[in-house]
Every structure is written in structure tokens, then in C-alpha cells.
Amino acid sequence: MQRRNTSQRKIIYDILKSTDVHPTADWIYEKVRKYIPNISLGTVYRNLKVLKEEGYILEISDGKQSRFDARTDDHLHFKCDLCNNVYDIEPSDINLQLDTSSLEKKGFKVCRYDIEFYGICRKCNKEREVEKDN
Ligand SMILES: [Zn+2]
Numbered sequence: 750m751q752r753r754n755t756s757q758r759k760i761i762y763d764i765l766k767s768t769d770v771h772p773t774a775d776w777i778y779e780k781v782r783k784y785i786p787n788i789s790l791g792t793v794y795r796n797l798k799v800l801k802e803e804g805y806i807l808e809i810s811d812g813k814q815s816r817f818d819a820r821t822d823d824h825l826h827f828k829c830d831l832c833n834n835v836y837d838i839e840p841s842d843i844n845l846q847l848d849t850s851s852l853e854k855k856g857f858k859v860c861r862y863d864i865e866f867y868g869i870c871r872k873c874n875k876e877r878e879v880e881k882d883n
């Protein structure tokens with residue numbers, strides 16, 4: 750029993766690890782079914798929860814939908830308003846400098862922060878330009 754759970758979890762983790770689209774649980778479920786045809790969506794959710802608790806994956810929620818990310822190092826996300834895809838942003842690409850000293854003065858000890866970018870992704874931008882040219 751224990752071993753079966755572990756291998757299910759490994760398959761789910763490997764699927765998530767192999768993509769950078771930051772998929773939803775439904776997306777992962779569709780892929781997992783190719784390997785474990787009788788798996789349920791609930792089992793996929795449960796395994797994602799355990800992977801998250803163990804620190805292997807991140808859950809990104811926009812309030813409506815949860816997406817999952819096997820990349821857990823320091824990085825940020827860009828969400829496209831048109832196609833809803835989520836892209837990884839390298840902290841070194843945005844030259845982000847936050848000054849939290851006045852917060853500290855007000856008694857807030859900042860331990861981490863969360864910044865998300867929203868806009869139009871490269872792919873959608875290109876498609877809009879193509880439409881303009883026609
Ligand atoms: Zn897009």
C-alpha cells in the first residue's frame with residue numbers, strides 16, 4: 750500500500766517536473782491517467798497536497814484556480830491575461846529592489862514576499878502583432 754502510494758506520487762511529481770506550464774490539477778490528472786488509468790482526481794489532489802507539504806512543489810493560487818510548479822527555487826511568475834499561461838520570471842531579469850526598512854520601523858518583520866506580474870505574454874503579443882499587420 751505504502752509503496753503504491755509512493756510510486757503514484759513519483760509519477761505525479763515526474764509529470765509536473767517535466768513541464769513548465771504550471772498546470773492545474775486537472776491537467777496533471779489527464780497526464781497521470783496514461784500511466785495509472787484508474788487513478789481518481791481526488792487521489793491526484795491528495796498527492797499534490799503531500800508533495801506541497803513536503804516542499805517538493807509549489808501551489809500558485811489566484812483565488813480562482815490552483816496551479817502547481819515543480820520549481821521551488823527563488824523565482825517569480827508572469828500570468829498572461831489572454832491565454833492564462835503562467836511563465837517563470839528570473840529574479841535577475843527584473844532588477845527588483847525592495848526597501849522594507851520603513852516597514853521594519855513600523856514593527857513589521859518581513860520574512861518573505863510574493864510578487865506576481867500580469868500582462869500579455871510573448872506568444873500572445875506576437876499574435877496580436879500578426880493580426881495588426883493583416
Ligand atoms: Zn498569452
Ligand SMILES: [Zn+2]
Pocket residue numbers: 771818820824825826836837
Ligand atoms: Zn514557476
